[in-house]
Amino acid sequence: xxxxxxxxxxxxxxxxxxxxxxxxxxxxxxxxxxxxxxxxxxxxxxxxxxxxxxxxxxxxxxxxxxxxxxxxxxxxxxxxxxxxxxxxxxxxxxxxxxxxxxxxxxxxxxxxxxxxxxxxxxxxxxxxxxxxxxxxxxxxxxxxxxxxxxxxxxxxxxxxxxxxxxxxxxxxxxxxxxxxxxxxxxxxxxxxxxxxxxxxxxxxxxxxxxxxxxxxxxxxxxxxxxxxxxxxxxxxxxxxxxxxxxxxxxxxxxxxxxxxxxxxxxxxxxxxxxxxxxxxxxxxxxxxxxxxxxxxxxxxxxxxxxxxxxxxxxxxxxxxxxxxxxxxxxxxxxxxxxxxxxxxxxxxxxxxxxxxxxxxxxxxxxxxxxxxxxxxxxxx
Amino acid sequence: xxxxxxxxxxxxxxxxxxxxxxxxxxxxxxxxxxxxxxxxxxxxxxxxxxxxxxxxxxxxxxxxxxxxxxxxxxxxxxxxxxxxxxxxxxxxxxxxxxxxxxxxxxxxxxxxxxxxxxxxxxxxxxxxxxxxxxxxxxxxxxxxxxxxxxxxxxxxxxxxxxxxxxxxxxxxxxxxxxxxxxxxxxxxxxxxxxxxxxxxxxxxxxxxxxxxxxxxxxxxxxxxxxxxxxxxxxxxxxxxxxxxxxxxxxxxxxxxxxxxxxxxxxxxxxxxxxxxxxxxxxxxxxxxxxxxxxxxxxxxxxxxxxxxxxxxxxxxxxxxxxxxxxxxxxxxxxxxxxxxxxxxxxxxxxxxxxxxxxxxxxxxxxxxxxxxxxxxxxxxxxxxxxxxxxxxxxxxxxxxxxxxxxxxxxxxxxxxxxxxxxxxxxxxxxxxxxxxxxxxxxxxxxxxxxxxxxxxxxxxxxxxxxxxxxxxxxxxxxxxxxxxxxxxxxxxxxxxxxxxxxxxxxxxxxxxxxxxxxxxxxxxxxxxxxxxxxxxxxxxxxxxxxxxxxxxxxxxxxxxxxxxxxxxxxxxxxxxxxxxxxxxxxxxxxxxxxxxxx
Numbered sequence: 001x002x003x004x005x006x007x008x009x010x011x012x013x014x015x016x017x018x019x020x021x022x023x024x025x026x027x028x029x030x031x032x033x034x035x036x037x038x039x040x041x042x043x044x045x046x047x048x049x050x051x052x053x054x055x056x057x058x059x060x061x062x063x064x065x066x067x068x069x070x071x072x073x074x075x076x077x078x079x080x081x082x083x084x085x086x087x088x089x090x091x092x093x094x095x096x097x098x099x100x101x102x103x104x105x106x107x108x109x110x111x112x113x114x115x116x117x118x119x120x121x122x123x124x125x126x127x128x129x130x131x132x133x134x135x136x137x138x139x140x141x142x143x144x145x146x147x148x149x150x151x152x153x154x155x156x157x158x159x160x161x162x163x164x165x166x167x168x169x170x171x172x173x174x175x176x177x178x179x180x181x182x183x184x185x186x187x188x189x190x191x192x193x194x195x196x197x198x199x200x201x202x203x204x205x206x207x208x209x210x211x212x213x214x215x216x217x218x219x220x221x222x223x224x225x226x227x228x229x230x231x232x233x234x235x236x237x238x239x240x241x242x243x244x245x246x247x248x249x250x251x252x253x254x255x256x257x258x259x260x261x262x263x264x265x266x267x268x269x270x271x272x273x274x275x276x277x278x279x280x281x282x283x284x285x286x287x288x289x290x291x292x293x294x295x296x297x298x299x300x301x302x303x304x305x306x307x308x309x310x311x312x313x314x315x316x317x318x319x320x321x322x323x324x325x326x327x328x329x330x331x332x333x334x335x336x337x338x339x340x341x342x343x344x345x346x347x348x349x350x351x352x353x354x355x356x357x358x359x360x361x362x363x364x365x366x367x368x369x370x371x372x373x374x375x376x377x378x379x380x
Numbered sequence: 381x382x383x384x385x386x387x388x389x390x391x392x393x394x395x396x397x398x399x400x401x402x403x404x405x406x407x408x409x410x411x412x413x414x415x416x417x418x419x420x421x422x423x424x425x426x427x428x429x430x431x432x433x434x435x436x437x438x439x440x441x442x443x444x445x446x447x448x449x450x451x452x453x454x455x456x457x458x459x460x461x462x463x464x465x466x467x468x469x470x471x472x473x474x475x476x477x478x479x480x481x482x483x484x485x486x487x488x489x490x491x492x493x494x495x496x497x498x499x500x501x502x503x504x505x506x507x508x509x510x511x512x513x514x515x516x517x518x519x520x521x522x523x524x525x526x527x528x529x530x531x532x533x534x535x536x537x538x539x540x541x542x543x544x545x546x547x548x549x550x551x552x553x554x555x556x557x558x559x560x561x562x563x564x565x566x567x568x569x570x571x572x573x574x575x576x577x578x579x580x581x582x583x584x585x586x587x588x589x590x591x592x593x594x595x596x597x598x599x600x601x602x603x604x605x606x607x608x609x610x611x612x613x614x615x616x617x618x619x620x621x622x623x624x625x626x627x628x629x630x631x632x633x634x635x636x637x638x639x640x641x642x643x644x645x646x647x648x649x650x651x652x653x654x655x656x657x658x659x660x661x662x663x664x665x666x667x668x669x670x671x672x673x674x675x676x677x678x679x680x681x682x683x684x685x686x687x688x689x690x691x692x693x694x695x696x697x698x699x700x701x702x703x704x705x706x707x708x709x710x711x712x713x714x715x716x717x718x719x720x721x722x723x724x725x726x727x728x729x730x731x732x733x734x735x736x737x738x739x740x741x742x743x744x745x746x747x748x749x750x751x752x753x754x755x756x757x758x759x760x761x762x763x764x765x766x767x768x769x770x771x772x773x774x775x776x777x778x779x780x781x782x783x784x785x786x787x788x789x790x791x792x793x794x795x796x797x798x799x800x801x802x803x804x805x806x807x808x809x810x811x812x813x814x815x816x817x818x819x820x821x822x823x824x825x826x827x828x829x830x831x832x833x834x835x836x837x838x839x840x841x842x843x844x845x846x847x848x849x850x851x852x853x854x855x856x857x858x859x860x861x862x863x864x865x866x867x868x869x870x871x872x873x874x875x876x877x878x879x880x881x882x883x884x885x886x887x888x889x890x891x892x893x894x895x896x897x898x899x900x901x902x903x904x905x906x907x908x909x910x911x912x913x914x915x916x917x918x919x920x921x922x923x924x925x926x927x928x929x930x931x932x933x934x935x936x937x938x939x940x941x942x943x944x945x946x947x948x949x950x951x952x953x954x955x956x957x958x959x960x961x962x963x964x965x966x967x968x969x970x971x972x973x974x975x976x977x978x
Contacts, residue, residue: 003938005938184934186934187931189932189934210928210929211928213929214928214929217929234931234932235934250938250940256938258938263938264938264939264940264941265938266938266940271940271941273939273941294941296941302944302948305944305947305948305951306940306944309943309944309947310940338905341905341906343905356928358931359928359929359930359931360905360927360928360929360930360931361930361931361932362930362931362932362947362950363905363927363930364905365947366947366950366951366954367954369947369948369951370951370954370955
């Protein structure tokens with residue numbers, strides 16, 4: 001079992017808060033890039049011939065800049081070279097870049113799950129984020145999507161936008177929850193190198209306090225769970241059966257192939273990344289050279305760290321059995337302490353973060369990985 | 381050489397008043413150093429000395445000069461100019477009959493110069509006042525000459541005027557030196573008595589003692605005794621100082637030179653000790669000998685705990701050459717293994733730290749300097765405490781005494797008010813003042829040594845826009861209302877942060893340290909209470925509210941590596957943290973609180 005990710009690093013314009021590699025100022029995807037994606041995936045296929053892919057995820061950037069025939073062609077190509085058996089096929093969609101025709105074209109191409117970059121349904125919040133769409137476009141797209149009963153619909157929402165209030169967040173969530181079966185709610189992060197980062201540093205933008213963020217996050221959790229969603233990962237909620245297969249694979253240390261500039265892959269204990277500049281990527285593919293720019297073979301200790309940090313994020317949590325041998329003797333005391341403080345919950349054979357614990361996920365992961373047994377013990 | 385043709389002298393001067401340049405000119409004029417070996421500040425041979433423009437070790441050099449057809453032997457003893465080395469200075473002065481008082485004609489007399497000048501006068505030295513830098517536009521020749529006369533007495537005409545840089549008046553100065561400074565007394569026929577006025581360490585020959593012979597002769601091959609230890613040695617070599625050491629058969633009464641006698645350890649060649657013949661049971665020691673005692677203490681720790689052994693070796697090597705340096709191992713919760721080192725004063729401390737870092741490549745953390753307290757117990761006994769953590773139980777303490785200094789501040793009159801406010805702030809009291817000239821006053825105050833350890837000198841300078849100068853002498857122990865302040869984190873005391881402070885200052889200190897700690901300790905999963913307490917009485921308190929949020933929103937597009945690497949780094953950071961009870965405190969917090977701000 002594996003996942004297949006395709007990266008489309010192009011956007012109409014760069015959002016103020018976005019710290020990831022993508023090229024703004026594009027209203028379509030360069031042909032050369034699509035050709036390179038196809039060629040690179042063809043080249044990688046032999047390595048993955050024994051894998052069954054349960055998910056394909058077209059992410060970005062803005063993948064909805066792909067015309068429907070381009071997406072159909074790409075998916076067709078992937079289907080011919082990889083074993084995509086009943087795969088979950090997701091495309092990230094930006095409401096500013098899609099009309100009903102393209103949308104229906106995507107569905108005909110085989111897409112069975114869309115992830116809509118709603119972010120907010122309040123005009124001034126979208127303007128603050130420098131998103132290109134408005135609330136009306138987002139609502140229209142949500143409505144079209146909900147017309148298709150076979151389609152899984154997810155929306156991305158941002159918590160902690162300066163100016164966001166309990167009321168405005170409630171409004172956004174109330175509307176969105178009528179149309180979706182999956183929600184990803186991320187707290188606005190301030191990444192170095194973004195315009196937002198500079199504006200925060202320069203005092204132009206005042207961010208909500210940690211306490212405000214904590215309150216908004218709790219509110220989000222309450223509102224979503226009222227609609228019988230399950231909080232199955234720190235930032236993700238789903239109706240039962242609508243959890244993202246693709247993301248669950250990441251969180252369970254599964255194997256995946258990433259195609260495209262800057263895409264990450266994980267195969268046989270090896271993680272690798274492709275060059276992130278798209279032109280370099282195209283040149284490398286065309287000249288028959290490898291697109292891999294970073295690769296590492298994980299040590300047992302690194303694998304253990306990943307297992308802890310990823311498992312902690314999900315509602316499955318860590319298996320109690322893992323504590324036998326994986327951690328040193330201080331770890332049990334730490335666990336008792338965390339349970340006592342209501343940050344960790346013991347549920348059957350599993351240990352998982354409580355809602356307040358999820359907000360401290362990094363801190364708790366840091367404490368737990370500090371108590372991992374020494375590498376010698378891990379090997380034994 | 382007959383004692384009638386010997387002159388022994390030193391130069392008393394403030395930093396930058398041109399002492400080294402004058403010495404260079406004297407060496408040139410007397411052709412002591414061949415032209416091709418001449419360079420600037422030839423006597424200061426430690427890199428640190430050349431860089432800072434100060435003299436750390438004493439030096440001596442013998443020059444020969446012909447005047448009116450007669451050949452004279454001139455011994456220049458170059459002394460450290462700083463109070464930390466007062467004792468070495470006093471011994472060097474004891475080896476001389478005269479002193480050049482060198483004053484920058486554009487600057488006037490400074491506090492440091494005065495204290496050394498008074499010491500020279502106490503040692504009955506003939507003072508030859510010299511104004512330097514008369515070539516400068518800003519030179520105030522008449523005024524400064526007048527000022528010198530007010531201190532020394534005499535007429536402004538007796539003050540020599542030179543420019544060491546340009547070489548003006550230096551020849552005349554040489555002649556005047558020979559004329560005014562009396563030849564040494566002493567008798568070659570009497571039993572040997574020689575003074576050790578400094579010493580250095582040579583890894584092949586052991587201690588090299590710098591000596592001044594007062595009576596008798598010091599000869600290669602003879603057996604001698606050091607009076608302070610009673611130990612007997614055979615003299616392997618004697619000689620005089622030129623640019624290098626030049627062996628001679630003997631040193632006679634009145635002469636200055638060096639002695640190598642198989643003394644393995646520099647602490648056995650004590651500055652101030654008297655050399656006599658091995659079988660001499662009658663001779664009295666020369667006056668003024670005392671053992672050096674550290675006045676200022678600081679913990680030195682290697683930044684990287686693994687370098688403890690290196691630090692130990694470096695300190696041992698430094699002590700070979702620096703008998704005044706003392707150290708013993710010490711451990712701290714926060715900083716690990718290190719040494720509590722004792723120094724003669726602040727400059728000595730800085731120099732040792734800098735030499736350790738520069739000559740031994742160590743990176744060091746120095747804790748806030750402290751003094752040695754004398755604790756008088758109820759049973760009448762007393763103990764000396766240099767680390768606040770080792771203060772006895774307050775219930776057993778009768779009272780605590782601390783060292784005081786007499787501080788001399790020379791300042792333009794308009795800065796007296798702010799300077800007196802500073803002195804008062806530092807628990808000082810005014811003692812007396814003396815008007816030096818129409819512009820400047822000497823103010824003498826009594827201050828606790830502990831109060832001038834950190835940034836007092838800088839404050840004096842900044843309050844007076846750089847015009848005031850400051851110097852101090854140790855004046856003895858006096859009782860003070862001192863208490864020990866402990867810092868507690870969630871109820872657990874943090875040993876490295878305990879301090880002994882005056883009762884009147886304890887609240888401010890407590891408040892300050894607690895609020896700084898509040899900013900330095902990261903939020904934890906639980907509330908952290910920081911308290912400052914005197915005994916069981918809490919005098920300041922802050923709380924750090926628990927951490928509520930630390931979460932990565934998203935693992936983007938399968939980029940697991942980035943988050944794992946962050947976690948690996950954080951884990952390393954966590955390993956460097958110190959745990960006080962359940963609270964983890966980054967080492968940087970301790971460094972920040974303990975480091976001496978320079």
